[in-house]
Amino acid sequence: MSQCTEGPHTHPVEERLRTLFICSLDGDSAAYHVFLQDLARHVRALLRKRLPNLRDDVEDVLQEVLIAIHKGRHTYRRDEPLTAWVHAILRYKLADFLRARARHEALHDPLDDFPELFAESEIEPAEIRRDLGKLLDTLPDRQKLPILHVKVEGRSVEETARATGLSEPAVKVGVHRGLKALALKIRGGGKA
Structure with missing residues (x-):
């Protein structure tokens, strides 16, 4: 020792x-x-x-x-x-x-945290597209494009990353933050 x-x-x-x-x-x-x-x-x-x-x-x-x-x-x-x-x-x-x-x-937050954004509605599809388009236009492209591709068009995160030039994590974050911002706007919470 x-x-x-x-x-x-x-x-x-x-x-x-x-x-x-x-x-x-x-x-x-x-x-x-x-x-x-x-x-x-x-x-x-x-x-x-x-x-x-x-x-x-x-x-x-x-x-x-x-x-x-x-x-x-x-x-x-x-x-x-x-x-x-x-x-x-x-x-x-x-x-x-x-x-x-x-x-x-x-x-790894679930992408479906805000189901009310895509719930069934009695409004005409054309009105829904117009209103959704207006809402999405309030978001920056890094949030708008991932939501459009993943949630509206039903593409995968991987396909969306290739189409937008964003990384897969950036697509997931864009969807999550964009949905959060849209939920605030829908609920009358103002700016996100």
């Missing part, structure tokens, strides 16, 4: 982790192994507090943090507190995770 890993674990977290990490930077692989185990426990606890409703994602974010620390270990300045450096990496990885999750959720 090296002097970095031996003895009781009575040191405060910062001192213990910093000692182990500096020993590992100096070539002590056993210290690095203990450092990673201790750090994982510390970061996991922090993530569980910050992601209480996303327990299944804690381990994925933890792995991203540990990988970032491993890859960036050469950037650590020995005169700085280790936990501040670790927490900065944790904040960035957590922000990346939350941004990616928000994008993922936005792209």
